[in-house]
Amino acid sequence: MALRDTDPVEVGGYPIEDRLGSGGMGVVYLARSASGRRLAVKVVHGQYADDPEFRTRFRREVAAARGVSGAFTAPVVDAGADAPRPWMATLYIPGADLGTHVRRDGPLPLPRLLELAAGLTEALRDIHRVGVVHRDLKPANVMLAEDGPRVIDFGVSRATETLTADPLTQTGRVMGTPPYMSPEQLTSPRDVGPASDIFSLGSVLTYAATGRGPFDSDSPYETATGVVEATPELDGVPEELRPFVAQCLSKHPKERPTPDELLALLRGEPLPPTPPRAAAVPVPVRARRRRARLLAIAAGVLLAGVASGLALWLMGAESEAGDLPGNWRAWEAKDLRDRKEASGPYGGCVAAGTGLFCAGDDVKAARFSLATGEFGWSLPIDRTPGEWGDMEGRVIGVSGGRVFTYRNEQVDRDEAPVPYYAIQALDARTGKELWTTPTQHGEGAEPPVPDAEHGGTVWTDAGVLTALGAKGDDYALLRSDTGKPRWREKLPSVHCRVRGAEGHGYLLCADSTRSTRVSRLDLTSGRPDWTVTVPHAGLELLGQASGRLLLGHDVVDDSPRRISALDLATRRVRTLPAEPRSDEATPTVSGGNLYFTYPNGDVRAVDARTGRERWSVNSVVESPGPPLASGSHVYLASVSGRLAALDRRTGEEKWSLPARGRGAGMTVASETGAELTLVGDALYVPYGARSVYSIDVRNP
Incomplete structure (x- = not known):
């Protein structure tokens, strides 16, 4: 699954390689440890991270997963429960999950069904022995590993010793996925115990054997009702496995066998008689009264939008259909600072x-609500008149409740104003200044922005990497909490620039008119890890894609502009065959591909690995800004707010939106569109005069 531009480069020090999936709680990434082991890193959605109740549930997930041995689950390697976006890293289990396998290859044959039943039963025995109830056993949470099935994702688990006094069950929330939930999860969540997982086991095995659940219905409410009161539909379940499944699907928890009893049943041993098992066929308990209660619970939970299991299942969350910030709605907003x-x-x-932080013409930074567009605060880039006023503000980065931007003031010298630049950290909630660190000043000084011609500033995973000193002769890594340098080094020459890609820092130094030295920096010391000389002058770092740094060439002596690719593994450099075709082409790296955009609306997609053109189209967007690629689309916008979505594979236009009326005519035709921001399925489009709008890309 392709990474999105909004996905992190690394989490907890583990480099991210791919996106494995997304659900109600967060996104799961494929990462790699320092020793080379592959990890599955689960990162909580940003809109939930500030919810104390949600954080409590996540801490329990970490504690629950750590308590299980790992023989039948994915063992926990590391976790950051108190991070700004909590995360947990487990050992990556290669292979497909049960749901994907059945949809792709059909139901399992009997030998594999028996192996699955034994493996899942052993897993539940292991989980229950440490006092944990999984509470969300479903096909998507069963990995078919080479050495047997593994149970993953303790997303809604809880310790059994807290079942009777758990504040998280007193809010009316129903946790789980209804087709695989137990009756007590839907009717009396506080009574959920280990037997609930046994019921889910029966539903999962039915799905594995038939491709459907035992209570499936066209109506989600009828499915949930069937879980409580209907006789399970077991046609298609092999005779050898049917008694096992039927016992698991007993309506009353006390009628269900324990994991040890189920393993004995698989060995052909009879279950010991107990009073609850006297009935040959499970009998619904108070079925008619439960039906009315269940429908009321289901409807109330869905309308309130607080049941991460039922509501997200009804909306198709397992297919990543919906991923919006909490309480989001389509909005349009404008910054009218100082009226x-x-x-x-x-x-x-x-x-x-929960914030969107924008910057631009004469604006240092402004805050809007991600969910509603409510305007929070705005600060000007320059408070004094003069030659250096009305400059372009830039947000360098955002982390730990801080917004990093730059300040431009003026100092009078010899009766002439000279610029005085500094990097600032602002409180993300209020815009209040937290610290200020001077960078360059005096004649010829450059602002601390990513594309400065001399010096430069970028956000990295370790903090703010920037040029320092009156003339920008040094470079340093600033601590995000204090602004003090962690280290400070001399730039190798005056022709060096600080650049960044995917959270890493680089130096680009022009040796002569014929070559450029590219050095990757060790952010713990500031010294280069390696240096490669590229036989072209005037290179600019465009970004990273497919394990390569893409470097754009300046036009020299009327030679055509080209793109060089530096392989990060081999350090070899090659010139891509695709040419920009025109000096007006603007190259952009997004979502693993290289795109060229042109003032007339033309867009070309180039494979970053081979350099071959994938497609070329003429879009409806005039003077488009940088393209933003998601897993399925490429989004383009003009300064007037006109927006188009192109198919990422073919370039075919899927939909477009017209220019916005307010502010659309207040810009000049030569201006290009702004950079777009995608948060899940919410797209944020700056346009016109200090204006932004947000849409759901699934329903534009």
């Missing part, structure tokens, strides 16, 4: 937590 009519556009925005 004056805004004149210039934003250059782009950065999302973090």
